[in-house]
Amino acid sequence: MIDFYGLTSPNVQKIFIMLEECGLPYTFKPVDVWASAQHSSEFAKLNPNKKIPVIVDHEGPGGKPYTVFESGAILMYLADKTGKFMPKDMAKKYDVIQWLMVQVTGVGPSFGNFTHFNMFAPKPGNEYSFSRYKTEVLRLYELIEQRLGQTKYLGGNEYSIADMATFPWTRQHTAHGAKIDQMPNFKRWFEELSARAAVKAMIAKQADIKSSRESATDDNKDRFFGRGKYARA
Ligand SMILES: N[C@@H](CCC(=O)N[C@@H](CS)C(=O)NCC(=O)O)C(=O)O
Incomplete structure (x- = not known):
């Protein structure tokens, strides 16, 4: 247990x-x-x-x-x-780990800081921070879109812990200012993951x-x- x-x-x-x-x-x-x-x-x-x-x-x-x-x-x-949810093959395993690291070191902190400056910090005086994090969030959505144009899932062609790590952060894509209809690869991935039984249970x-x-x-x-x-x- x-x-x-x-x-x-x-x-x-x-x-x-x-x-x-x-x-x-x-x-x-x-x-x-x-x-x-x-x-x-x-x-x-x-x-x-x-x-x-x-x-x-x-x-x-x-x-x-x-x-x-x-x-x-x-x-x-x-x-x-x-x-x-983690390949045994060493190269494939490290493909997953790299994209997991993009989430834990990039997506998590940047999306979290964007949310802070968007929802909790006073706007006046914080325009620089707001712009910096919003820019990084939108850049990361571009990266995700590009990656998902090359592989079915973030870590490669199999669903993995890299997808599970990233998906929850992208649930608020509209609030982040990302335009899902202009990101066909992200849209496909997001809709597929949203339909998984484990995601619905969560x-x-x-x-x-x-x-x-x-x-x-x-x-x-x-x-x-x-x-x-x-x-x-
Ligand atoms: N790098 C950590 C971040 C964990 C994290 O920031 N958790 C937040 C969830 S809201 C928290 O516990 N915040 C409480 C606090 O910072 O006091 C992880 O990925 O587990």
């Missing part, structure tokens, strides 16, 4: 998809990051970086419990554990998760964003 700690964000959605795709039994443990639950001492023992997602695999390596944080590492761990489970995002206190929001009395610079 796997304990899966998370809430509703794209990094968490990735793990829902992989667990569902692999048919692994799991218990979902909500961590309400909008109520500062990631800062509890129990949670910090699981992830010293104090972020979701985290899994605890009670049948880990050697039959012992094993904890994994960082969504990219969790996807790789589950692929290793099950032998699924969306259904997400709908039932209660988060205090809409009712977060100013203090919890400041802590989440590292501002106000929590700013270090």
